[in-house]
Amino acid sequence: MPSSTGRSPVLTVALTAFAPAAWGTTYAVTTELLPPGHPLFAALMRALPAGLLALAISRVLPRGAWWWKAGVLGALNIGTLFPLLFVAAERLPGGVAATLGATQPLLVAGLAVAVLHVRPTVWRLTWGVLGVAGVGLVVLGPEARLDAVGVLAGLGGTTAMACGTVLTKRWGRPAGVGPLTLAGWQLAAGGVLLLPLALAVEGLPPRIDAGAAAGYLWLGSVGGLIAYTLWLRGIGKLSVGAAAPLVLLSPLVAAVIGLALGESLSLPQSFGFVLALAALLAAQFASPRWSSRVLARGGPPGGDGGVREGRAGEGRVREGQAR
Helix, strand or coil, rough: CCCCCCCCCHHHHHHHHHHHHHHHHHHHHHHHCCCCCHHHHHHHHHHHHHHHHHHHCCCCCHHHHHHHHHHHHHHHHHHHHHHHHHHHHHHCCHHHHHHHHHCCHHHHHHHHHHCCCCCCHHHHHHHHHHHHHHHHHCCCCCCCCCCHHHHHHHHHHEEEEEEEEHHHHHCCCCCCCCHHHHHHHHHHHHHHHHHHHHHHHHCCCCCHHHHHHCCCCCCCHHHHHHHHHHHHHEEEEEECCHHHHHHHHHHHHHHHHHHHHHCCHHHHHHHHHHHHHHHHHHEECCCCCCCCHHHHHCCCCCCCCHHHHHHHHHHHHHHHHHC
């Protein structure tokens, strides 16, 4: 059964997976449609209109501590991630930029230990490493251009989102607040943060044609509001160990788009594609009993690491909500 606690339906995993799949289109949209040299403006257009729309739909504002919590999550998941993502997309081949994001499951696993006190299983750690290796085989090669600024931007954005993912799991959602509202808070907060930066540093692009307008609309709607609503919904229902590997879909979708644009896969790349898919699927299942015993020999005999992880994460969420 799909993991988290063994009770999460396949539909939850599928809907959550839509988010990183949509994010995988960012690289092609950026290079093919958007005006170059304006990553802050692209991030602003992806965040602020979608955030304001979500607030208009939900008509719910944060209360109490959620003003600063929404601000922190918006700064990490939107205000920091979005511009760094567009910088990486402009300076690196799409597949290379996406590969840097594929390291997120490993970062989330490390942060979950410190913040959520959730101990990842050998099963998920192993598949996380294999998933990154598979993505690397797909998109990295002798022809890959590794621009230093692009690499740092990609790693910085990945780290910011990993922190945001763990804190989202830690804090949960206020009672009566749905994922659309929480997504709107974050997108609006990140957009407000980006607005003065974009105007002061870059200004408006000299020309926004129909293609660029379509690109901004896609990134703000499908890749922004819809994707983040589904992602936050999934984080609330899945354990971090099950949700984080789904980001491997982002570079895989970027690779598929490359194929549609005329690229081809070699035998090692094809093997890597299959390996990455196997990794993200395997992470959705509870670990075998033998791997749980290897990692937690002092724990309950025959206990399932995936179940322990899900229960610990759920308890931490409830504790965060109570606060």
